[in-house]
Amino acid sequence: MGKNETITVTSPLLPSLDEFIPYLQQIWDSKWITNNGQFHKQLEAALAEYLGVEFVSLFTNGTLPLITALQALGIKGEVITTPYSFVATTHALWWNGIKPVFVDIDPNTCNLNPDKIEAAITEKTTAIMPVHCYGVPCDTERIQTIADKHGLKIIYDAAHAFGVRVNGESILNAGDMATLSFHATKVFNTVEGGALVCHDAETKKQIDFLKNFGFAGETSVVAPGINSKMDEIRAAYGLLNLQQVDKAIEARKKVAEYYRAALRPVKGVRVFDDMPGVRHNYSYFPILINAEEYGMTRDELYFKMREQNVLGRRYFYPLISTFDTYKNLESSTPANLPVATRIADEVICLPMYYGLTEEDLERVVGCIVK
Numbered sequence: 001m002g003k004n005e006t007i008t009v010t011s012p013l014l015p016s017l018d019e020f021i022p023y024l025q026q027i028w029d030s031k032w033i034t035n036n037g038q039f040h041k042q043l044e045a046a047l048a049e050y051l052g053v054e055f056v057s058l059f060t061n062g063t064l065p066l067i068t069a070l071q072a073l074g075i076k077g078e079v080i081t082t083p084y085s086f087v088a089t090t091h092a093l094w095w096n097g098i099k100p101v102f103v104d105i106d107p108n109t110c111n112l113n114p115d116k117i118e119a120a121i122t123e124k125t126t127a128i129m130p131v132h133c134y135g136v137p138c139d140t141e142r143i144q145t146i147a148d149k150h151g152l153k154i155i156y157d158a159a160h161a162f163g164v165r166v167n168g169e170s171i172l173n174a175g176d177m178a179t180l181s182f183h184a185t186k187v188f189n190t191v192e193g194g195a196l197v198c199h200d201a202e203t204k205k206q207i208d209f210l211k212n213f214g215f216a217g218e219t220s221v222v223a224p225g226i227n228s229k230m231d232e233i234r235a236a237y238g239l240l241n242l243q244q245v246d247k248a249i250e251a252r253k254k255v256a257e258y259y260r261a262a263l264r265p266v267k268g269v270r271v272f273d274d275m276p277g278v279r280h281n282y283s284y285f286p287i288l289i290n291a292e293e294y295g296m297t298r299d300e301l302y303f304k305m306r307e308q309n310v311l312g313r314r315y316f317y318p319l320i321s322t323f324d325t326y327k328n329l330e331s332s333t334p335a336n337l338p339v340a341t342r343i344a345d346e347v348i349c350l351p352m353y354y355g356l357t358e359e360d361l362e363r364v365v366g367c368i369v370k
């Protein structure tokens with residue numbers, strides 16, 4: 001990228017157009033363009049294999065699998081979740097008539113703090129919906145122990161956690177279900193898209209009914225399902241993109257290492273390290289700005305970067321709990337969410353994608369190092 005060209009926070013990984021055209025030709029020839037076609041089936045199988053999970057259902061985006069997971073598990077009442085996420089996590093509860101109960105996050109992972117979960121459980125609580133924020137694994141063992149003790153289900157919003165493994169095991173196998181987003185901004189994209197991972201064939205069958213209006217056969221509708229089927233064009237695109245995702249994750253890792261080395265010595269800037277035993281995907285690169293030590297607030301730095309055409313993003317600011325729909329819930333008070341509130345005020349996610357050049361990285365770091 002040239003001297004003053006804009007560096008965006010992300011840029012989509014695209015398959016080669018030359019390689020895509022023969023797939024399109026096949027789709028045109030067959031005239032089978034959606035409804036569980038051959039590329040849809042192939043991508044489900046390829047993802048199950050790549051991710052190390054048994055059952056994958058493709059969706060048309062990453063929000064509908066969240067909504068559908070809640071439907072499939074019959075979740076009602078109250079669900080414990082994190083305010084420090086993309087707003088879709090909480091919206092999925094709202095669309096199911098469920099009351100979100102926000103619990104604070106752990107300052108070292110930015111994920112739901114297991115120490116705070118039990119105090120938020122009431123007789124109406126039916127599930128926990130944590131997010132593997134930035135692809136950093138939640139403490140899945142402790143969350144499972146709490147869920148088992150209180151008879152709760154767990155749905156992980158794993159939109160950031162494509163390909164993340166802990167001691168060789170896919171993070172997507174934790175909990176009752178996990179959801180993925182394949183939006184253009186994510187590590188692996190199908191333009192728009194997503195998936196729901198479950199752990200048994202019967203549940204997958206149910207999910208597949210739900211994403212197709214509830215149809216279980218030509219004349220049989222078993223539930224009030226929705227339409228969230230992925231089409232053949234995006235499934236084929238996904239098959240091609242899957243072939244290069246490891247290369248992209250490797251490149252992202254190098255970017256993370258560059259940023260860490262350059263920014264760790266800067267007073268008032270906090271970077272996050274890899275966790276032992278974790279295969280990270282480097283989906284985001286958050287830094288925290290301690291205004292007092294750094295001598296500038298997060299927003300001052302953010303706008304200074306923008307002036308230099310370096311577009312960081314304040315993920316996740318504002319907290320979901322501050323939006324109009326949710327701000328009047330008892331659990332939305334900043335006093336209940338001190339860590340999330342502080343981190344939302346300190347965070348900037350730096351540009352992170354496959355294709356950033358050494359020169360780009362120097363420009364990003366140059367905005368921050370004084």
Ligand SMILES: *Cc1c(COP(=O)(O)O)cnc(C)c1O
Pocket residue numbers: 061062063064085086088089131157159160181182183192193194
């Ligand atoms: C991107 C994202 C979603 C929603 O995915 P879409 O594919 O954009 O619908 C849900 N949760 C989190 C945490 C996300 O980052």
